[in-house]
Amino acid sequence: MNPIGLYLHIPFCDGKCAYCNFFSRCPQDEELTAYTERLADSITTWGNRLNRPVDTVYFGGGTPSLLGHDRLIYLMNTIYHSFELLKNAEITVEVNPTSTDELNFTLLRQAGFNRLSIGLQSANDHELKLLGRRHDSEDARRTVERAQHAGFDNISLDVMLAIPEQTIDSLDETLAFCASCKVQHISAYILKVEEGTRFYTQRDQLALFSDDEQAAFYEHTVQRLSDLGYRQYEISNFSLTGFESRHNLRYWHDEEYLGLGPSAHSFLNGRRFYYDHDFHQFYHDRLTEESAGGDSEEYIMLALRLTEGLRFDRYQKRFGHTIPDRLVAAAKPLEQQGLCRVSDQAVSLTVKGFLVSNAVISYLLS
Structure with missing residues (x-):
């Protein structure tokens, strides 16, 4: 396990x-x-x-x-x-x-x-x-x-x-x-x-x-x-x-973890849940469901925070299929702007890209 x-x-x-x-x-x-x-x-x-x-x-x-x-x-x-x-x-x-x-x-x-x-x-x-x-x-x-x-x-x-x-x-x-x-x-x-x-x-x-x-x-x-x-x-x-x-x-690798204590978040068995910002809720073990987790979009978003970026071999091992062609195609113009790098192994953000990472990641995922 x-x-x-x-x-x-x-x-x-x-x-x-x-x-x-x-x-x-x-x-x-x-x-x-x-x-x-x-x-x-x-x-x-x-x-x-x-x-x-x-x-x-x-x-x-x-x-x-x-x-x-x-x-x-x-x-x-x-x-x-x-x-x-x-x-x-x-x-x-x-x-x-x-x-x-x-x-x-x-x-x-x-x-x-x-x-x-x-x-x-x-x-x-x-x-x-x-x-x-x-x-x-x-x-x-x-x-x-x-x-x-x-x-x-x-x-x-x-x-x-x-x-x-x-x-x-x-x-x-x-x-x-x-x-x-x-x-x-x-x-x-x-x-x-x-x-x-x-x-x-x-x-x-x-x-x-x-x-x-x-x-x-x-x-x-x-x-x-x-x-x-x-x-x-x-x-x-x-x-x-x-x-x-x-x-x-x-x-950042979108792997599982358990968080305990008020405001602590968890990701287990495809579920994201958390304890609220409240001692009483934690003391009575009352969890709040957040969302499903671990899908390909979430994985891509988190991987792009790393300097190694979105590695194609890791993605295929996780999901059983290759990176969507449209994402690689969308990254090409951003590479020309100095915001990311595209190779036959990965898409990764540059230092300049990290500064606007939310916008870049949203664009790639769209």
Whole structure:
């Protein structure tokens, strides 16, 4: 039976960043314990229900490190007892750059955690304050160093592009900082000002960048990270060879996964479903059906987020027939515009194409 991925949502933060619209709230300590127990019960229930092996686990949030190492290890042990966790499974936990105060990385590593994702966002302390972050660059460096000393050799840093008042020079300093920390993976996202955030309320007062300026930040990042040895493998993700996020690749390859916790989504047995943004709904195991999943259109849309693109051999193996001729024909004019590449093996987007990926993918699918 094919393995699945397991995503656990930890919906707690010690404060709300100015740009964040993820589902989370500030907890009391007793709520952290109660939620951990409920999540463990859900892991056990679903493990018995599915009887499927697992090869990637991802603790996301929110701020999973707020649980502390004891609760995280308790959840990890519950996974071991509830699922067949395959050898060499990738087990990721997101942590804040202040996690040196919350986590014993040695104990986490001994419990099987083998990958960290750290929310740096910027190495410029002024930019961090604008974002509402509660750490500085040295906090991030200390967290990376402590994790490495504990044996973690697969660490990712998140970076944000087009922050108000950011410059190409300050961005270069952030990217150089990441490389100097000797991390294996970097995620780089263009700032989006979304409803329900403090930035959205303040949008008329913020010095936000135009689409063209955002594109310049993005294109510069792709080139600079390439110079530093980080290969782009997805729109927003870069890694040293062999350190691509296997859990995230599961999403882009349209493979199955189970998501547990409020706002967590799942794709299993051709169904997409989720828990609503509501603790009560999760605590009573009330799922919301989203749609059927895994059809060819969905597969194409997700594959085109990858730099390898839509590989014809993968598509034929999945669906038992070749790529529609009309899609390849539609891609040819876009290739002449520098938005994609067409070969006898794949259709893939260029860096320029990634900047307008939604429009390009919609056009190809139409």
